Structure formats: C-alpha cells, structure tokens
Amino acid sequence: xxxxxxxxxxRRYIRSIPDYPKPGIIFRDITTLLxxxxxxxxxxxxxxxxxxxxxxxYVIGIEARGFILGGAVAHELGKGFVPIRKKGKLxxxxxxxxxxxxxxxxRIEVHADAIGEGDRVLLVDDLIATGGTAxxxxxxxxxxxxDLVAAAFVIDxxxxxxAGKLRQMGVKVHTLxxxxxx
Numbered sequence: 001x002x003x004x005x006x007x008x009x010x011r012r013y014i015r016s017i018p019d020y021p022k023p024g025i026i027f028r029d030i031t032t033l034l035x036x037x038x039x040x041x042x043x044x045x046x047x048x049x050x051x052x053x054x055x056x057x058y059v060i061g062i063e064a065r066g067f068i069l070g071g072a073v074a075h076e077l078g079k080g081f082v083p084i085r086k087k088g089k090l091x092x093x094x095x096x097x098x099x100x101x102x103x104x105x106x107r108i109e110v111h112a113d114a115i116g117e118g119d120r121v122l123l124v125d126d127l128i129a130t131g132g133t134a135x136x137x138x139x140x141x142x143x144x145x146x147d148l149v150a151a152a153f154v155i156d157x158x159x160x161x162x163a164g165k166l167r168q169m170g171v172k173v174h175t176l177x178x179x180x181x182x
Contacts, residue, residue, distance in 0.1 A: 008038065008039075008042040010033065010039065010042055010043055010046065010154070010176055010177055011177045011179075013032055013033040013036050013039035014028055014029065014030055014032065014033050014154075014155065014177070014179075015028075015029040015031070015032045016028060016029070016179070017029055026179070026181060028127060028155050028157070028179055030065060030126050030127075030154060030155070033154070034068060040072070043069065043154055043176065044069065044072045044073060044076055045076075046176050047069065047073050047124065047152045047154070047174070047176065048073050048076050048077055050150070050152075050174050051077065051122055051149065051150065051152075051174075052077075054120075054122075054149055054150075055120055055149075056077060056079055056120050056121065056122050056149055057079065057080070057119040057120050057121060058074070058079055058080045058081065058082045058114075058115065058119060058120075058121045058122075058146075059071075059073050059074035059077065059079050059080070059081050059082070059121070059122050059124055060081075060082045060083075060084055060110075060115075060121050060122070060123050060124065060137065060141065061081065061082075061083060061084065061123075061124050061125065062084045062108065062123070062124075062125045062133055062134070062137050063083065063084065063085045063086050063089070063108070065125065065126035065127075066084070066124055066125035066126060067083055068126075069124050069125070069126060069154065070083075070124035070125075073122070073124050073152070077122075079122075082110065082111075082114045082115060082121070083110070084108050084109070084110050084137050084140065085108065085109055085110070086106070086107070086108060086109075087106070087107040087108070087109055088109075089109070090109055090110070090111055092111045092112070092113070093111065093112040093113070094109040094110060094111055094112055095109065095110060095112050095140060095143060095144065096108060096109040096110075096140070097109075097136040097137075097139050097140050097143075098136070099132045099133060099135065099136035100132055101132065106133075108133065108136050108137060108140065109140075110140050110141075110144065112144075114144070115141060115144035115145065115146040116144075116145060116146075117145035117146075118145060118146075118147060119144075119145070119146045119147065120146075120147045120149050121141055121146045121147070121148055121149060122148075122149050122150055122151075122152060123137055123138065123141065123148060123150070123151040123152070124151075124152050124153075125137075125151075125152075125153055126153065126154050126155060127153055127154065127155040127156075127157065128151070128153040128155070128156050128157065128162040128163050128166070128173070128175065129157045129160045129162050130160045130161065130162050130165070131160075131161065131162025131163070131164075131165035131166055132162075134151055134153075134162065134166055135165060135166065135169065138151070138166065138169060138171060148171060149172070150171065150172035150173065150174055151166055151171050151172070151173050151174070152173075152174040152175070153173070153174070153175045153176070154175070154176050154177065155175065155176070155177055155178070155179060156173075156175035156177070156178045156179075157178070157179055157181075158178050158180070159180055159181055163175060
C-alpha cells in the first residue's frame with residue numbers, strides 16, 4: 001500500500017457492512033465514498049498521482065465500480081477508457097477469460113479491438129481481495145498485446161492475498177487503504 005499524499009481520511013468514508021453477502025464477511029461499501037464530493041475527489045487524486053508522469057494510452061476499469069473510478073481516472077489523466085465487462089454485456093466481437101469465484105466460475109470480456117499491441121494501460125478497480133477478477137483482467141490485457149503499467153485499487157484486503165498474487169504476476173500494485181480480515 002502506498003501512503004496517500006494528503007491528510008484526507010478516505011477510510012472513514014468507506015462503510016463496513018457485517019455479514020454481507022453472507023455471515024462472517026464484512027462488505028466494504030464505497031458508495032458512501034463516491035457520494036462524498038471530497039471523498040471522490042480525494043480517491044481519484046490519490047489513484048492518479050503515481051501515474052501522472054507515466055506514458056499511458058488507456059485506463060481500464062472492471063465492471064461495475066471500476067467503471068466509476070476508472071472513468072474519473074481516465075478523465076483526469078486525459079486518456080481513453082476501456083471497460084472490462086461481465087459475460088454477454090459487450091455488443092461487438094470479444095475475447096474473454098474465465099476465473100474462479102468462491103461459489104463457481106465467472107467470465108469477463110473486453111472488445112477484441114479495444115487494446116492494441118503495445119498499448120500501455122492502467123487497470124483500476126475499487127477493491128482487491130483474492131485477486132481472481134483482477135488476474136483475469138490482466139490476462140486479457142496481456143493476451144490483447146497490452147502493456148500493463150500498473151493496477152490501482154482504493155481498497156486492499158491483504159489477508160486475502162490478492163495484491164500479493166498480482167505482484168507475483170509482475171504487476172505494480174497501488175492501493176489507498178487496507179482493511180484487515182475478509
């Protein structure tokens with residue numbers, strides 16, 4: 001985790017909901033962060049600062065909260081935005097990647113022509129937990145010929161190991177806050 005540059009406490013704007021979606025899980029809800037003008041601004045500013053001098057062609061966001069944050073990051077960086085969506089949501093030719101969930105298999109997709117050979121991209125999402133979705137997105141980016149600059153997340157759940165998994169894949173990981181536990 002990189003320490004945010006300012007004193008704004010992003011963490012206090014994230015709501016923790018116990019026993020959702022099932023007993024024993026604490027859901028980290030960023031809708032309260034997004035609803036705060038100051039919270040949203042601080043989160044976007046802190047997501048972009050390490051990449052202000054980077055050569056980036058596109059920001060890629062993972063459905064759904066990654067669209068909100070990724071779109072804002074792309075706008076602030078003056079770059080285009082590419083969505084990675086759940087299966088069956090994109091209207092053009094796609095490439096996809098299956099990944100494991102604790103309760104089964106899911107699939108994400110990107111338009112086959114969205115990322116070109118050598119395009120430098122920044123992956124953005126709200127949270128990194130086990131890393132399954134992010135790893136599948138990284139595989140899609142790399143299979144498309146893209147060069148992944150880094151992956152940036154508001155929240156890291158370090159006990160679940162996702163950020164470490166991405167680092168083992170050779171990915172630079174930038175996160176703003178950590179929450180212990182699941």
